Amino acid sequence: MELETIRETYQSGRVVLINKPLQWTSFDVVNKIRWHLTRALQIKKIKVGHAGTLDPLADGLLIVCIGRATKMIEAIQDAPKEYLAAIDLGATTPSYDLETEIEQEYPVEHITEDLVIETLKGFKGEQMQMPPAFSAKKVNGKPAYEYARKNIDVTLKSKKVFFHEIDLQYFEPKHLKVRINCSKGTYIRSFAHDLGQKLNSGAYLQGLTRTAIGQFTLKDAWTLDQYIDKINRLNKYKVGEL
Structure with missing residues (x-):
């Protein structure tokens, strides 16, 4: 040709x-x-x-x-996005993922598969979500992570996101895999962090694979x-x- x-x-x-x-x-x-x-x-x-x-x-x-x-x-x-998220329970990191070291540990003995399934149901639909401090969200013209890496506190605004589907794919007392179908602009790291709090523990994103965008x-x-x-x-x- x-x-x-x-x-x-x-x-x-x-x-x-x-x-x-x-x-x-x-x-x-x-x-x-x-x-x-x-x-x-x-x-x-x-x-x-x-x-x-x-x-x-x-x-x-x-x-x-x-x-x-x-x-x-x-x-x-x-278009909506679909992800497979690997989440570790019982600890938190400042970045909500593996970019930073574990800062605090929490008990997980009370967490059961049934508790996780019920807690995930509470995320479905519209939610107000706070972006991670270690994100590209602009603050005064600069990405928030530039301030976070210098230990400078900044104020981020929560935003509306929508979770269409959330399914537990795998459960161990300290490890989960969750399939998520959500609106654009959703931070799966923030979801992991929020899930840990709702389970009266801590959590961070251990791995993330995007499996679909729309069609x-x-x-x-x-x-x-x-x-x-x-x-x-x-x-x-x-x-x-x-």
């Missing part, structure tokens, strides 16, 4: 599902795809963006929009290496395979 045809195909718009690796930022993924595309297509620049940020300590579905498909980003990220699912996603390899072999594809 002629390079010009391939170039026009990508610039006209592509929505790509990527299984974001752990420790990568969402921007890292976008930047790597853009870098390889500009070289494969032999152009100086092409629009590449993502719909819905994932923290470095989370993996799973990241939707990357290329060319004119970047106009779809807002609509895509407005798009993780099972249909490329690994990042697979997609970079596809980009580097673009001239071997037919139009329908791009």
Whole structure:
């Protein structure tokens, strides 16, 4: 296929599902795809963006929009998100996840599977949620985590979120796995922290995988290496395979 045809195909718009690796930022993924595309297509620049940020300590579905498909980003990220959250009970961290060390421990002997199931029911529907201090939420023009990492207290505002579905997938006295379907802007780290409090204990997010955004699912996603390899072999594809 002629390079010009391939170039026009990508610039006209592509929505790509990527299984974001752990420790990568969402921007890292976008930047790597853009870098390889500009070289494969032999152009100086092409629009590449993502719909819905994932923290470095989370993996799973990241939707990357290329060319004119970047106009779809807002609509895509407005869709409900689905996650599989691994939560450790009996302790808290300042960041509500593994970014920071455990700061306090709590009893868990009273926590049963039935208690967890009943407590999860109380989260369904509309909730007011406080963002974590270690978040990208802007305070005076700066991300809140910049203040938190310097031990500077700032005031964050709670916001409305909506939990469509919450299902307990796995239970041990100190470890849970929960499937969550929720509105955009929901912090699963805050959910884990709040769950610990409602269980009269403590909790933090041990791991997080995003499994769906609206109609798009993780099972249909490329690994990042697979997609970079596809980009580097673009001239071997037919139009329908791009």
